[in-house]
Amino acid sequence: MLERILVPLDGSEVAEAVLGQVCRLLRVKDASVILFEAGPVPVQPGVEYAPLLSDLKAEAERYVGALERQLRKEGVSVRGLVRVGGEATSVLDAARDEKATLIAMATHGRTGLSRFVFGSVAEKVVRASEIPILLVRSYKEAAVGADRTPVQEIPFRRILVPIDGSEKSLAVLPHVKTFAKAVGASVLVLGVVEPTSEGKAGEGEPLVRIAVKDLASEGIPVDPVIRLGDPASEILDATKRHGVDLLAMSTHGRSGPSRWVMGSVTEKVLRGATVPMLVVRAK
Numbered sequence: 001m002l003e004r005i006l007v008p009l010d011g012s013e014v015a016e017a018v019l020g021q022v023c024r025l026l027r028v029k030d031a032s033v034i035l036f037e038a039g040p041v042p043v044q045p046g047v048e049y050a051p052l053l054s055d056l057k058a059e060a061e062r063y064v065g066a067l068e069r070q071l072r073k074e075g076v077s078v079r080g081l082v083r084v085g086g087e088a089t090s091v092l093d094a095a096r097d098e099k100a101t102l103i104a105m106a107t108h109g110r111t112g113l114s115r116f117v118f119g120s121v122a123e124k125v126v127r128a129s130e131i132p133i134l135l136v137r138s139y140k141e142a143a144v145g146a147d148r149t150p151v152q153e154i155p156f157r158r159i160l161v162p163i164d165g166s167e168k169s170l171a172v173l174p175h176v177k178t179f180a181k182a183v184g185a186s187v188l189v190l191g192v193v194e195p196t197s198e199g200k201a202g203e204g205e206p207l208v209r210i211a212v213k214d215l216a217s218e219g220i221p222v223d224p225v226i227r228l229g230d231p232a233s234e235i236l237d238a239t240k241r242h243g244v245d246l247l248a249m250s251t252h253g254r255s256g257p258s259r260w261v262m263g264s265v266t267e268k269v270l271r272g273a274t275v276p277m278l279v280v281r282a283k
Contacts, residue, residue, distance in 0.1 A: 001132055001178045002031045006100035008091045008125075009037045011063055018106035019071065021136045021154045021276075025104075026076045028182050033071065033078040034098050035064050038090035057084055088124035095131060104134040126270070126279060132175050136276040154276060156183040160244040162190045162235045163207050164265075171250040171282035173211060177218050179278065185245070186221035190238050192231040232268035239275050248278040 002025060009015045019026070026033050037060045064080035071078045081098070083090050095103055103125065126133055136154065161176055163169045180187055191208035208224050215222040225242070227234040239247055251266060270277065 001101050001175045002028050002182060004032050004034065004098060004100045005102045005104055006034045006036055006091075006095050006098060007104050008087075008094075009035060009064065009067075010087075011037065011060065015106050016067070018104050018136050019067070020152070021106075022104055022134065023074070023076075023153055024156070024183060025134075026071065026078070027074075031077065033076055034094070034100065035067055035071075035078060035080045036082075036091065036094050037064050037080075038083050038085055038087045038094070057082055088128075091125050092128055095129065100131060102132050102134060103129060104136070107135055107137045130281055132278060132280045134276065134278050137274070154245060156185050156245045156276075158242065158244050159185050159187045159246045159248055159278075160190055160235075160239055160242065161187055161211065161248050162192060162231070162238075162269075163211050164192070164231070165207065167207065168282040169250045170207060170211060170214075172248050172278070172280040173214055175278065175280050176248050177215060177220060179246070179248070180215075180220045181218070186223075187215050188238070188242055188244065189215070189222060189224050190235065191224065191226045192234045193226065193228050194231065195228055231265045232272070235265070235269050236272050239273065244275055246276050246278060247273055248280070250280050250282045 005026065007018060025031065060082045061080070064082055068078050068080045081094060083094065085093075091103070094100070105125070126135070156179070159176055159180055161172060176187060179185065189208050189211045191205055193205075205226060208226065212222050212224050225238065227238065235247070238244065247269070249266060249269065270279070
């Protein structure tokens with residue numbers, strides 16, 4: 001998963017913040033990083049765009065080139081890539097063309113999906129990407145009206161993996177194992193059971209045990225947690241209660257949240273998460 005990391009940029013410090021936060025991942029042995037910027041295509045009738053597009057691309061190349069040189073001095077295997085075109089399509093095309101194994105994107109604001117750096121562009125990438133996506137926020141959570149404080153490098157000490165009653169939710173495990181080994185993280189496997197009419201636990205615990213056994217077999221410190229309640233609320237609460245640094249979830253389907261493993265649950269988590277997320281599409 002960490003062999004070829006595509007980092008989409010938009011020329012802003014907000015998007016660029018992802019580099020400092022995940023610098024430990026960028027230096028993983030044999031990992032290569034692709035800094036990617038897609039300039040938007042201006043649309044205005046009667047205007048000759050060739051000179052403008054040339055200038056935009058040259059400016060983007062200078063920006064990406066400066067970051068490339070800086071990261072190379074820090075020991076990162078990195079190269080830049082600039083294209084002009086629709087941002088979401090360009091990111092997905094670049095990931096495919098470059099055979100990327102992970103897309104690392106920054107978000108901004110207080111919470112997740114609804115406050116992406118690229119707005120609807122990032123949301124489209126998350127829904128359509130066939131490879132894992134790492135989402136990190138550019139600024140720490142702060143009181144309303146307070147100045148935003150840049151986030152420092154994320155330690156990634158503890159990873160939370162929610163498991164529901166579907167085997168597709170286990171699809172995230174191979175990537176979690178790679179991630180945990182690379183950064184020396186421990187894992188919490190969370191099984192959330194919605195209350196039945198009798199108030200008893202229902203499906204899901206067997207898959208939690210499978211996940212725990214799978215992770216433990218790789219020498220990864222792992223513990224199970226079973227909660228009874230609303231899945232989205234319990235997942236978000238667990239990230240705070242257990243001091244989680246990364247939330248890793250599987251999705252499936254072709255058309256976004258309506259087809260994801262946990263349906264609206266995953267969408268609520270994406271929109272409400274205040275910690276980085278690793279989103280993996282189940283094959």
